[in-house]
Amino acid sequence: MTPGLTLRSRFAAVAVREVNALSRLLGRGSGTVAGGRAGLWVDPGLLTSLSRGRQVVLVTGTNGKTTTSAMVREGWGGDVAANATGANMPEGHVAALCASSAPRAVLETDEAWLSTVVGATRPAVVALLNLSRDQLDRANEVRQMAQRWRECLDAEYFHGVVVANSADPLVVFAAESASRVAWVDLPGTWRGDAASCPHCTRAIVFTTDSWSCACGFTKPPLAAASLRDQLVVDGVAHRLDLALPGAFNDANAAVALTVLSRLGVDVTGALGRIESLTSVQGRYGLRRFGDRRIRLLLAKNPAGTAALLESLEVGGDVWIAINAQVADGRDPSWLYDVPFEVLAERHVHCLGERRVDLATRLTYAGVSCDVVDDPDSLRSGSREVTLIANYTAFRDWMGRSAPC
Amino acid sequence: MLTIAVLYPDLLGTYGDGGNARVLAVRARARGLAAEVLEVTIGAPIPPASIYLLGGGEDGPQRLACDLLAEGGFVERVDEGAAVLAVCAGLQILGRSFAIEGDASYPGLGLIDAVTTRGPARSVGDMASNVDGRLLVGFENHGGVTVLGPQARPLGEMVVGRGNDGRRDGFRATRLWGTYAHGPVLAQNPWFADEVLAELAGEPLAPWPSVADRLYEERCALLSTRQADGDRSRGRH
Numbered sequence: 001m002t003p004g005l006t007l008r009s010r011f012a013a014v015a016v017r018e019v020n021a022l023s024r025l026l027g028r029g030s031g032t033v034a035g036g037r038a039g040l041w042v043d044p045g046l047l048t049s050l051s052r053g054r055q056v057v058l059v060t061g062t063n064g065k066t067t068t069s070a071m072v073r074e075g076w077g078g079d080v081a082a083n084a085t086g087a088n089m090p091e092g093h094v095a096a097l098c099a100s101s102a103p104r105a106v107l108e109t110d111e112a113w114l115s116t117v118v119g120a121t122r123p124a125v126v127a128l129l130n131l132s133r134d135q136l137d138r139a140n141e142v143r144q145m146a147q148r149w150r151e152c153l154d155a156e157y158f159h160g161v162v163v164a165n166s167a168d169p170l171v172v173f174a175a176e177s178a179s180r181v182a183w184v185d186l187p188g189t190w191r192g193d194a195a196s197c198p199h200c201t202r203a204i205v206f207t208t209d210s211w212s213c214a215c216g217f218t219k220p221p222l223a224a225a226s227l228r229d230q231l232v233v234d235g236v237a238h239r240l241d242l243a244l245p246g247a248f249n250d251a252n253a254a255v256a257l258t259v260l261s262r263l264g265v266d267v268t269g270a271l272g273r274i275e276s277l278t279s280v281q282g283r284y285g286l287r288r289f290g291d292r293r294i295r296l297l298l299a300k301n302p303a304g305t306a307a308l309l310e311s312l313e314v315g316g317d318v319w320i321a322i323n324a325q326v327a328d329g330r331d332p333s334w335l336y337d338v339p340f341e342v343l344a345e346r347h348v349h350c351l352g353e354r355r356v357d358l359a360t361r362l363t364y365a366g367v368s369c370d371v372v373d374d375p376d377s378l379r380s381g382s383r384e385v386t387l388i389a390n391y392t393a394f395r396d397w398m399g400r401s402a403p404c
Numbered sequence: 405m406l407t408i409a410v411l412y413p414d415l416l417g418t419y420g421d422g423g424n425a426r427v428l429a430v431r432a433r434a435r436g437l438a439a440e441v442l443e444v445t446i447g448a449p450i451p452p453a454s455i456y457l458l459g460g461g462e463d464g465p466q467r468l469a470c471d472l473l474a475e476g477g478f479v480e481r482v483d484e485g486a487a488v489l490a491v492c493a494g495l496q497i498l499g500r501s502f503a504i505e506g507d508a509s510y511p512g513l514g515l516i517d518a519v520t521t522r523g524p525a526r527s528v529g530d531m532a533s534n535v536d537g538r539l540l541v542g543f544e545n546h547g548g549v550t551v552l553g554p555q556a557r558p559l560g561e562m563v564v565g566r567g568n569d570g571r572r573d574g575f576r577a578t579r580l581w582g583t584y585a586h587g588p589v590l591a592q593n594p595w596f597a598d599e600v601l602a603e604l605a606g607e608p609l610a611p612w613p614s615v616a617d618r619l620y621e622e623r624c625a626l627l628s629t630r631q632a633d634g635d636r637s638r639g640r641h
């Protein structure tokens with residue numbers, strides 16, 4: 001337990017552990033959210049007191065925050081507090097900091113909570129990965145989100161370092177008023193939600209390597225790190241050879257390593273540790289379903305799904321599972337923003353509660369598919385399967401399958 | 405050749421409405437009608453087209469799209485006979501005026517006798533309306549209240565959700581349709597896609613069965629149940 005807590009905070013921290021122990025005992029999940037909520041009820045300032053004296057890193061963005069947080073933690077090495085179960089709002093942060101007295105913490109942070117969590121934890125580094133449409137029916141419109149990030153990172157209030165993706169105009173808009181920014185220049189960033197300038201709404205013009213608006217808003221020319229054939233951090237080139245698949249994970253690693261370089265961690269050593277990560281919260285790892293081997297991938301929104309489709313290996317079966325519960329966004333029309341046309345040569349099994357919406361989308365994309373009403377009918381087969389699922393569908397399939 | 409032009413998907417593409425163009429093109433080709441889809445982005449001139457599609461978007465982009473349409477000769481093209489399908493923000497732009505961040509009454513294109521003001525709360529959820537005896541289903545996500553003038557005819561009567569004002573959804577004029585339904589609306593309602601297409605083709609179309617029919621049946625069944633529940637709970641109060 002962190003020394004120097006007030007009596008109230010100490011009592012609140014006890015509440016977190018007690019409630020978590022109780023909810024585990026009752027079999028209600030890992031209990032981190034329930035305990036954190038109880039602690040914050042006893043002491044609304046609990047996150048502030050638990051963060052005091054620690055070096056905190058916050059990671060946020062629409063896509064990649066869980067994996068990037070895991071990379072920062074792994075690359076940092078040693079004892080690091082983290083909300084590794086994905087509970088990325090203050091109750092999850094409180095639970096993570098109660099569970100570990102490590103002087104260093106990596107907190108994956110929900111986009112909408114960044115401002116609150118920056119205020120409470122006074123982080124040394126805030127990493128901004130990207131910003132695109134996600135779960136729109138919560139009215140979390142991306143331009144408003146960029147504006148809120150910008151306000152909480154303004155030099156007047158925030159004195160840490162911002163590590164930010166300079167290829168994403170909305171991220172640059174959010175970070176440009178911070179006092180210290182390390183830009184990371186990442187290729188292949190999704191542009192669908194940044195077509196009109198956040199300053200003046202005119203068109204942003206994209207070229208292969210840059211972007212700019214007539215009002216003068218433009219991609220920052222100098223980057224602390226850039227990812228092309230190699231990753232260059234502070235002028236030193238590194239070759240990435242990650243166990244995790246996909247170009248988007250190379251981008252996540254570039255951000256994680258830039259964060260670590262700002263914390264004074266040796267980048268080469270950190271890269272070695274990050275390269276050995278094979279699975280993050282069940283994602284990317286192989287699982288068993290009947291006599292099938294399934295690689296389970298999480299995709300929650302157009303940008304994330306597009307990135308996964310690009311990284312699909314040739315051969316193997318493709319299954320896609322889509323739900324539309326509150327955590328997924330109740331409106332699955334985002335499926336029409338995903339370039340499913342790239343699957344034209346494949347056959348897709350459509351799964352999940354909104355499998356008919358998905359099959360309709362795929363039909364209009366000219367992709368051969370079928371609607372699978374009973375997933376158990378797929379238990380036998382020899383070919384390896386890539387299963388792309390959105391949030392609650394991913395959770396369903398984690399439950400339905402077993403580790404290999 | 406049917407030319408389907410999606411206007412400013414970079415501004416009015418927030419809710420997957422670009423899918424409407426794909427649906428029209430695929431269903432047209434399935435009936436042996438040639439069709440092409442053009443995406444008109446910011447800065448590009450508005451080309452001649454059989455139908456223009458306008459989607460939903462956020463406040464700033466909505467205002468910019470309205471300005472670009474006003475300057476780009478869109479109204480003239482419509483007067484010359486081009487069809488229009490407008491959804492949500494696109495629908496608001498076609499009216500006399502709409503409320504937008506920083507302006508309670510921004511001038512619209514005036515193609516339809518409709519005025520949109522800011523409503524008391526945002527409406528987010530499944531919606532269904534009755535269009536000439538058939539259900540039109542979709543998903544709404546907006547904070548506007550649209551009031552039609554005496555010249556304007558609504559597209560449907562609300563069954564579930566808010567639409568324009570809690571009673572009616574969208575508007576309908578010659579070769580012009582407006583609705584608050586995302587989904588995209590033509591993907592969720594194959595009959596409506598074919599109605600629009602038949603109007604463009606100038607002839608009735610042969611049926612084209614697909615999995616979209618099952619989607620429509622299931623959404624209708626679900627929303628009808630919800631309407632019945634709503635009626636019951638209203639009855640208790």
Ligand SMILES: [Zn+2]
Pocket residue numbers: 197198199200201202213214215216217
């Ligand atoms: Zn600008």
